Structure formats: C-alpha cells, structure tokens
Amino acid sequence: MNRAAKKPRKRVRPAAGATTRGVGGSPASGGQFTIQPAQQGDIPAVAALDAGITSLDKEPHWQDLFERSNARPTGHFFVVAKSPASPDALLGFIVGEIRAWEFGSAPCGWVYALGVAPRARGIGVGEALLDAIAREFRRLGMTKMRTMVAKQDALPMMFFRAEGMMAGPYIQLERNLG
Amino acid sequence: MKLQISSQLAVFAMVELVANTDRQLTVAEIGAKYGASSHHLAKVMHVLGDAGLVRAVRGAGGGYQFSGNARRTTLLDVIELFERLGPSGQDAGAAGEGTNEGLALHAVLREIDDTVRATLGSITLATFCGLVRRRQMERSATRSSPPANPPANR
Numbered sequence: 001m002n003r004a005a006k007k008p009r010k011r012v013r014p015a016a017g018a019t020t021r022g023v024g025g026s027p028a029s030g031g032q033f034t035i036q037p038a039q040q041g042d043i044p045a046v047a048a049l050d051a052g053i054t055s056l057d058k059e060p061h062w063q064d065l066f067e068r069s070n071a072r073p074t075g076h077f078f079v080v081a082k083s084p085a086s087p088d089a090l091l092g093f094i095v096g097e098i099r100a101w102e103f104g105s106a107p108c109g110w111v112y113a114l115g116v117a118p119r120a121r122g123i124g125v126g127e128a129l130l131d132a133i134a135r136e137f138r139r140l141g142m143t144k145m146r147t148m149v150a151k152q153d154a155l156p157m158m159f160f161r162a163e164g165m166m167a168g169p170y171i172q173l174e175r176n177l178g
Numbered sequence: 179m180k181l182q183i184s185s186q187l188a189v190f191a192m193v194e195l196v197a198n199t200d201r202q203l204t205v206a207e208i209g210a211k212y213g214a215s216s217h218h219l220a221k222v223m224h225v226l227g228d229a230g231l232v233r234a235v236r237g238a239g240g241g242y243q244f245s246g247n248a249r250r251t252t253l254l255d256v257i258e259l260f261e262r263l264g265p266s267g268q269d270a271g272a273a274g275e276g277t278n279e280g281l282a283l284h285a286v287l288r289e290i291d292d293t294v295r296a297t298l299g300s301i302t303l304a305t306f307c308g309l310v311r312r313r314q315m316e317r318s319a320t321r322s323s324p325p326a327n328p329p330a331n332r
Contacts, residue, residue: 151292157300158252162308167297 032123033091035132038066038078045090046080049115065095065112074098075140077133081116081125092116094129098142103170108144109137114156130163148172179294184260187214187222192256193310195232195244196303202241225259246303253306254298263298264291 038046043066047059069076075098081091094114100107111133116126134145146168149157181189190212194203205219223242226232233245257263264287274280301309 151296154299157296158302158305161300162249162302162305164308164312 033081033083033120033125033128034087035079035081035128038069038080038093040066042080042090042093045088046093046115049090049093049117050113052118053115069095069097072097077136079129079132081120081129083120090117091120092125092129094133096133096137096145098137098140105170106144107142108146109133109140109142111145111147114147126159127163144168181257182261183214183218184222184225185257187212187219188226188256188260189253189306190214191219191222191226191242192231192244192251192303193307195242196248196307197310199244202235202239202243204241207241222260226256229259231256248303248307251303252299253301253303254295256303257298263294264288 043062044059046066047057047062050062051057066078069078077097078093078095080093083089083091092115094111096109096111098107099105099110111130114126114129116129137145145165147160147165149160151157191208194208194211205216205223208214209216209219223232223234227234227242231244231246231251232242234240234242254263272280274283
C-alpha cells in the first residue's frame with residue numbers, strides 16, 4: 001500500500017456550482033461534477049488526462065506530486081473533479097501549494113498544474129477547481145495566488161485571465177546552457 | 179505602449195455593445211461617453227462591421243449590435259484590425275540594420291512585442307468587460323467608504 005494513502009485526507013471545500021463527495025459529508029445531488037482530494041487511484045487517470053493534452057507521458061511526475069501533497073499536512077493540494085454519474089471518470093485536476101520566500105516572494109499560493117478533460121470543458125470544471133484551491137489558500141492566510149503559463153498557450157492563458165488573474169510583479173528569465 | 183485612437187475607440191465600442199446586447203447603440207451614444215466624434219466612430223464601426231464583430235441595424239431605433247463571440251474575441255483581434263503591433267522583422271533600411279547592435283536591439287524589442295501580443299491575445303472581450311465591472315465596483319466602494327482620517331472638529 002502506498003505510504004501516502006494512509007495519511008488523513010485534507011478537507012477541500014466545494015466551489016460554487018460543484019458538489020463535494022467524501023470530504024465532509026454525503027454527496028449533494030444535482031451537480032454536474034464533484035470536487036474532492038485526489039486519491040492514489042486517481043493518479044493514472046490524471047497522468048492519462050495530462051498526456052492527452054500535452055502529448056507527454058509523465059506519470060512518475062504526477063505520482064511524485066501526489067505523494068508530496070499527501071506527505072505534508074498543510075499547504076499542499078492535489079484536487080480532482082469527477083462526474084457523479086461515473087465516479088471513475090476524471091473530469092479535471094488541479095495541483096498547488098503554498099510556497100514562501102522563493103525569489104524573495106512572501107508566502108503565496110501557487111497553482112502548478114490544472115487540467116480539464118476536453119469533453120468536460122465549458123461546464124465550469126476548471127473554475128470550480130481553481131475556486132476550491134483558492135479557498136484553501138485563503139483559509140491558510142494567503143492573499144495572493146500565482147501561476148505561470150506559456151505565452152503561446154492561448155487557452156489556459158485566456159482561462160486564467162477570465163478568472164481575474166493578471167501579470168504579477170515578476171518576470172521569468174532564462175538562458176540557453178551549453 | 180500607446181494604442182492608436184481608432185484602436186482605443188474600437189475597444190470601447192466593443193465593450194459598450196457587449197454590455198448592451200439587448201439593444202442597439204448609435205455612434206452618437208458611444209461617442210458621447212468617450213468624447214469621440216461620430217464621424218471617427220462611424221469609420222471604426224465600419225471596420226468592425228467588415229470583420230463581422232458588429233451589425234448595423236437601420237431605421238428608427240437603429241444603431242449597432244455586437245455580432246461576434248465575446249468569449250472568443252480578444253483585444254488583440256480587435257486592435258489588429260486597426261494597427262500592426264510591434265515589428266515582426268527588422269525593417270529594411272532602418273538605422274543599424276544588419277549590425278550586431280541593430281540585431282541585439284531588435285531581440286529586445288521582440289521580447290517586449292511578444293509580451294504585448296500575449297497579453298492582448300489572452301484577454302477576451304468578456305474578460306475585459308469583467309475588468310471594467312470590477313473597476314466600477316472598486317470606484318463605487320471608494321466613493322461610498324468614509325475617509326480614513328475624518329477631519330477633526332474645530
């Protein structure tokens with residue numbers, strides 16, 4: 001059994017329009033999807049969803065993120081959206097954590113990854129996932145949430161903009177090595 | 179960065195039309211709000227009409243209606259109908275053309291241009307209208323809140 005699976009699951013509050021399942025109560029009815037903490041069994045589906053979007057298979061990376069989020073009691077979140085009708089079908093996921101003093105930045109919530117299955121787009125899954133993690137960041141005292149998006153990735157860029165996110169005070173710099 | 183007047187008017191007109199999909203707006207109505215001449219706005223609306231973003235409704239009560247997709251049309255889509263943003267290549271005959279200095283300067287300008295395009299290309303009209311609403315709420319809250327340090331009675 002996975003070491004992380006023994007840890008108590010963190011509570012994730014539902015976003016508006018979504019329902020919770022197994023995170024502090026019985027599932028409410030009528031929602032198109034549920035928002036809940038990821039479990040070990042969700043990771044292959046997360047990896048498959050991501051691979052379908054990015055064409056890159058990196059299951060060990062998702063497994064590592066999942067284990068890290070479970071190993072640390074607070075400030076790390078790996079959350080999924082599922083359909084109540086078919087609980088095994090993953091509709092989306094979000095991964096984030098609170099990071100402090102990187103690049104001189106005061107503690108803030110970072111969204112590392114967000115993915116929504118193409119068939120589940122346009123029904124508010126991404127918004128609900130982002131709302132859920134934002135609520136957790138806020139609950140832990142954060143006043144800022146950040147992410148990073150490739151300039152050419154129009155769809156995620158438009159999504160985060162529509163959610164009220166704007167350019168922050170940092171500019172990412174890079175150089176070629178070798 | 180500064181946009182041409184036509185580009186600014188086009189964005190403002192789009193915002194007004196997206197926010198008023200239940201009725202038509204005249205160029206006079208839009209122009210009155212932004213201090214623009216009807217003549218200039220009419221030219222802008224003509225370009226927007228050719229791009230399929232607005233539809234002219236003739237007759238009494240006529241005006242313009244938004245006919246695009248506010249969740250798919252970006253600020254960049256609108257602005258590029260009126261002006262070309264940034265250099266896509268070093269202009270022939272430009273000072274320093276072909277020199278290392280010219281190429282280095284061009285690389286810096288291209289970096290700025292990429293950021294401008296990425297920013298404008300990621301903000302849809304719907305998102306921009308949301309920004310406008312947020313600004314309205316912030317200003318209303320500022321106006322209605324009491325001053326932080328009320329003057330002392332004398």
